[in-house]
Amino acid sequence: MKITEIEMNVLESPYDYGVADGDSDSRGPKYAFLLRVRTDEGIVGIADCDSHPHIMKAFIEAPSYLKAFSEGLKHAVIGENPFEYDKIWSRMYRSSYYQGRRGAALHAMSAVDIAIWDIIGKASGQPVSVMLGARRHERIKAYASTLFRNTPEAMKEAVRKYRALGFRAMKFGWGVVAEDPRRVVALVAAAREEAGDEMDIMVDGMWTPDVKLAIRLTRELGQLGVFFVEEPLHADNLEGYRKLAGAVDVRIACGEQLAGLYEYEQLLREGDVDVIQPDLSRAGGLTEARKLVTRVELAGKLLIPHAWTSDVLTAASLHLNSYQQHPVFQEFCTNDTPLSRDLVVNPLRLEPDGHLQVPSSPGLGVELNEEVVQRYTIDKLAVRA
Template identity: 80%
Template structure:
């Protein structure tokens, strides 16, 4: 089997990013990128990439500048056997040498890699988690991933909403607490009061440069039993994360903005956080995050994948979670946008216990709703060499 082409679809939401009011969910990203990798046997792998679609398109389709040093990723992929995923990954990394192997380049590599694993599963007639080497779990506890509301009463209303939808865990992030981190404590206090003790609550996005303020706020949040505090500091402040982690009892989480094992190795060694949050579509795809699971286990760290876009990325994250021995949560985005749940024929759903089933069909186990893709597509490109 050989890879013959890469197809890219840039999708545009009719909504702007953000929340219409305190009763609503985020409208989600304005744009989305779908990647299809085609083979000479008619098997097509799909992926979603949580990065800037127009930048991803350029990285994949760029003409050759220097062979194997600076060229579009297509040159490292087309013509290769998808079962040689390690070889393809290494070749893509090398091909992006001069335009920056980490960051945006790894995002584009990640999307291609996910689609390749989808091909591998479909060719074998097995779910991706089985092809990764272990399907240890059939369902994963989901948490509603949403933005902070502006008032304590709106936070209580949000808790009631997610509980009624079947969630047993929720994460509030960004918004007003990024504008003023000190607002986080009364908002979380209101959420805990409404939730009682039978729901997990997580906090995201204070993102302050002030380490001592972060320590103070996390200590105050501990009284409300938060399961973890995500990105209370800027992601590059590794020394700050170490100081914070050593000063508090709450679990500290970080990692959605990193790419590749080198950056995660540095995060583990220097920041000493508790929970690593790779986004499969940014961190290097399933090839790299599969290795990260082993690295994290050996370091005594936990992994909770970040997943904020469509059900295609959520499905890939579920397979990574199923591969883990001790997964904790599946981030389940509550975005009110057609680019989230509408892109697949059978959207992922919570069960009565607040869990999401790991797709059991071949490959990722989700199929694109081509009518929805066509409806929102603003730019489609077939990439060949």
């Protein structure tokens, strides 16, 4: 089997990012990037990528600048056997040396890698979790992932909504809290009052440069029983994370902005956070994340994948969770937008007890809704050998 083509779609949502007054939920990113990797046997792998779509497209289609050293990813992928995923990953990494090889280059590599694992599963008649080496879990507890509401009453209303949908855990992030971190305690207190003790609550996106403020607010959030506090500091502030993690009893989470094992190993070594949060579409795909699982387990930490796009990325993350020895949560983005809700014909469904089934069909186990993809596509390109 050989890879013959990479097809890319840039999609645009009719909505802007955020939660406007009167909206039932967050609207999610303005754009989406979908990728298909085609083979000479007619098997097609799919992926989406939580990065800037126009930049991802450029990283893949770019012509050769220095052969096998600085060129578009298509040169490293087309003509290769998808079952040699490690070889392909290394070729992509080497071909990105002069494009930065981390950051956006790894984001584009991640999308290609996820699609390759989808091919491997489909060609083998097995779900991706089995092909990773272990399908240890069939169901993963989900948490509703959404943006902070502006008032305590709106927070209570959101809790009622997610409880009614079946969620037993939820995470509020960014929005007004990123603008003013000091508002976080009152808003979370309202959510806890409505949720009682039966629901897990997580907090995201205070993103302050002030480590002492982060310590004080995190301690107060600890009194409200939050499961973790995610990215209270900027992701590069590793010394700040070490100080924060050592000063509080609450779990500290970080990692969605990182790319590749080098950066995660640095986070483990220098930041000493409790929860590692790779986004598969930025962290290096399943090939890199599979290795990261082992690193995190050996360090005695938790790995909870970040997933904030469509059911394609969520499905990939579920397979990684299934592979783990001790998975904790699956992030389930609640964005009320077609680029999150309508991109697949077999959307993931929350079970009554707040869990998601790990897809059991070959590959990722979800298939694109081509009519929806075409409706929102604003740019499309297929590259071949």
